[in-house]
Amino acid sequence: MLFRILKNSFLKRPKAVFLIFLSVAMGAAVATAFLGIAGEISHKMALELRSYGANILLEPSAVEGGGFLREEDLPKIKTVFWKYNITGFTPYLFGVADFSAGGKKERGVVSGTWFAKQLEVPGEDPSVQGIKGIAPWWEVQGTWPEGPDEAIVGATLAKRLGVIVGKELDATVHGRTQRFRVVGVVTTGGYEEEQLFAPLVTVQSLLQKQGKVSRVLVSALTVPMDEFGKKDPASMSKDEYEKWYCTAYVTSVAKNVEEVMAGSRAKPIWQIASAEGSLLKKLNNVMLLLTVLALVASATAVSTSLMASMAERGPEIALMKAVGADRFQISAIFVGETLIISIAGGVVGYLLGDQLAGIISRTVFNSAITSPLWLFPTAIISALVVAIAGSVAPLRRALLIEPVKVLKG
Amino acid sequence: MAETIIETNGLTRSYGDICALKPLDLQVPEGEWLSVMGHSGSGKSTLMNLVGGLDRPSDGSLRVGGEDLLALSEDGLARFRREFVGIIFQQHHLIPYLTAVENVMMAQYFHSVPDEAEARTALERVGLGHRLKNRPGELSGGEQQRVCIARAIINSPKLLLGDEPTGNLDNKSTIMVMELLKELRAEERFTVIMVTHNQEVAAWGDRTIYLDDGVLVREERMNS
Numbered sequence A: 001m002l003f004r005i006l007k008n009s010f011l012k013r014p015k016a017v018f019l020i021f022l023s024v025a026m027g028a029a030v031a032t033a034f035l036g037i038a039g040e041i042s043h044k045m046a047l048e049l050r051s052y053g054a055n056i057l058l059e060p061s062a063v064e065g066g067g068f069l070r071e072e073d074l075p076k077i078k079t080v081f082w083k084y085n086i087t088g089f090t091p092y093l094f095g096v097a098d099f100s101a102g103g104k105k106e107r108g109v110v111s112g113t114w115f116a117k118q119l120e121v122p123g124e125d126p127s128v129q130g131i132k133g134i135a136p137w138w139e140v141q142g143t144w145p146e147g148p149d150e151a152i153v154g155a156t157l158a159k160r161l162g163v164i165v166g167k168e169l170d171a172t173v174h175g176r177t178q179r180f181r182v183v184g185v186v187t188t189g190g191y192e193e194e195q196l197f198a199p200l201v202t203v204q205s206l207l208q209k210q211g212k213v214s215r216v217l218v219s220a221l222t223v224p225m226d227e228f229g230k231k232d233p234a235s236m237s238k239d240e241y242e243k244w245y246c247t248a249y250v251t252s253v254a255k256n257v258e259e260v261m262a263g264s265r266a267k268p269i270w271q272i273a274s275a276e277g278s279l280l281k282k283l284n285n286v287m288l289l290l291t292v293l294a295l296v297a298s299a300t301a302v303s304t305s306l307m308a309s310m311a312e313r314g315p316e317i318a319l320m321k322a323v324g325a326d327r328f329q330i331s332a333i334f335v336g337e338t339l340i341i342s343i344a345g346g347v348v349g350y351l352l353g354d355q356l357a358g359i360i361s362r363t364v365f366n367s368a369i370t371s372p373l374w375l376f377p378t379a380i381i382s383a384l385v386v387a388i389a390g391s392v393a394p395l396r397r398a399l400l401i402e403p404v405k406v407l408k409g
Numbered sequence B: 001m002a003e004t005i006i007e008t009n010g011l012t013r014s015y016g017d018i019c020a021l022k023p024l025d026l027q028v029p030e031g032e033w034l035s036v037m038g039h040s041g042s043g044k045s046t047l048m049n050l051v052g053g054l055d056r057p058s059d060g061s062l063r064v065g066g067e068d069l070l071a072l073s074e075d076g077l078a079r080f081r082r083e084f085v086g087i088i089f090q091q092h093h094l095i096p097y098l099t100a101v102e103n104v105m106m107a108q109y110f111h112s113v114p115d116e117a118e119a120r121t122a123l124e125r126v127g128l129g130h131r132l133k134n135r136p137g138e139l140s141g142g143e144q145q146r147v148c149i150a151r152a153i154i155n156s157p158k159l160l161l162g163d164e165p166t167g168n169l170d171n172k173s174t175i176m177v178m179e180l181l182k183e184l185r186a187e188e189r190f191t192v193i194m195v196t197h198n199q200e201v202a203a204w205g206d207r208t209i210y211l212d213d214g215v216l217v218r219e220e221r222m223n224s
């Protein structure tokens, strides 16, 4: 009987029902689309943020290793648990050298590194590692070094030495001299402008530090630190530690890398890591807020439509009350209507929202997305929430209708 | 002597300054057919609504079928209406988007469980066996009023209230409705209270009370 009442009441007022359905569907669609691309946006955003610099620094631990890391350990970074989160890394070997060029002499830092090194690790996809990948903001006038005796010089050092692109320059360390051809002058806005950058192998032999590395900078995709992430891993239970290890906190990724680099200690570069974390958190909050606003807007629309149709349905409700319907029975009719409309609206909203998310992702990020499994139930639940929130006020009004006043005879 | 089904003492209903029903003492024995007459605005509908549990008195006591209506909650009054009372209004209040049989079933639904066969039988009893699937808009005034009667009696009420049920009907339909009610009462033995402006309609009852400005001014017993 309830079903018959609902069916006929729907058929009687198709416009009103359609309006409510539309409000619910729009709300669910927007919520679905936002939540659907939220993950994608966070991911893309995190990737973009990675171009602001490495967020993990590996240094020799004070106790062992004699102050250096081993170059041969570097490929292992591509094999760790969090390898897919590591977007790039670069080794550095530093030494003090006496530079001379065109009669001018200056003391400065010579820095051996990878610029864009082809890295083949058995069992892993080949990749290119080096400064070009993790420090995209470096501005090189000229070209990046390719041959073993090519180098780029920091802008300040170049000025002091009076070298320009194409000139040659000698670096002397403990009586050994290496001649470099300057192929580029680099501007970074930082201390790097005081240094000379050359291929790692060349600097290793100049410094007599074959196979050695002073530090490694690692760039990794991480999740924002939360209360749990800030806990000291040493004080965790086994389960907690596992959970911590399996969450991509900057600290757990750092730990992960540290484990494969003999004699190393990994430290998050906090000014990068925490700025990134708070940006991502803000982004997520904005997405959530927009979703909630969309839902509030559609709940308001539902409420307005229901209120409007309530005026028309007053006599009907009064009559039901007169023949003995109690508040529960009246509510059941309303809730029934609302449930049917909102489930239908939720399904349609989900389908629309999923399409919308796909379109947004294609046009804005140029990538396809697959919507997560939880999105469908979330869409239905948000439709229900919208419908229920929207029908509270109209239902209250329905329950307050006095049959005597409406059914004057 | 039959038991008293309705008993009021100093029953009053006022709307602010307007006193629609002055303190009224009234007793109705079970099975009686009581007609209520009076000018427009004399408080007839007010009395019906109070007795039917659709409205609450301002003062006085009101017992219907052993139930103290003043003590009932809103949902308690709803239960009282669906279990104890059948109401027929002057305008044939039907749900426009439901068929005749569905309108009757709606009362069953609120009462307990809808039973289509029973609803059909009720409509056959009021002579509408051929109009089951029609919506109110497709029925004449007299036919609509008979649907209301079928709906009012479907849950076997102890008390049938009619607020000018024949007020909108022509002579022929009025007689048809009255005869129908008389027949049904003979079978079901419910008590009837009926408001009317029509002396002839009032004469179908056992007793007529006259209200004037909310006061019971006269009563008259019919001999039949």
Ligand SMILES: Nc1ncnc2c1ncn2[C@@H]1O[C@H](COP(=O)(O)OP(=O)(O)OP(=O)(O)O)[C@@H](O)[C@H]1O
Pocket: A405, A409, B015, B018, B019, B020, B038, B039, B040, B041, B042, B043, B044, B045, B046, B047
């Ligand atoms: N909701 C209300 N608010 C204020 N006054 C009301 C209300 N309902 C009824 N009244 C007043 O109460 C008095 C009795 O009204 P009631 O409806 O009982 O009259 P009635 O005898 O049924 O009249 P009629 O024959 O015209 O139907 C009238 O003066 C009316 O104006």
Ligand SMILES: [Mg+2]
Pocket: A409, B044, B045, B046, B163
């Ligand atoms: Mg009246």
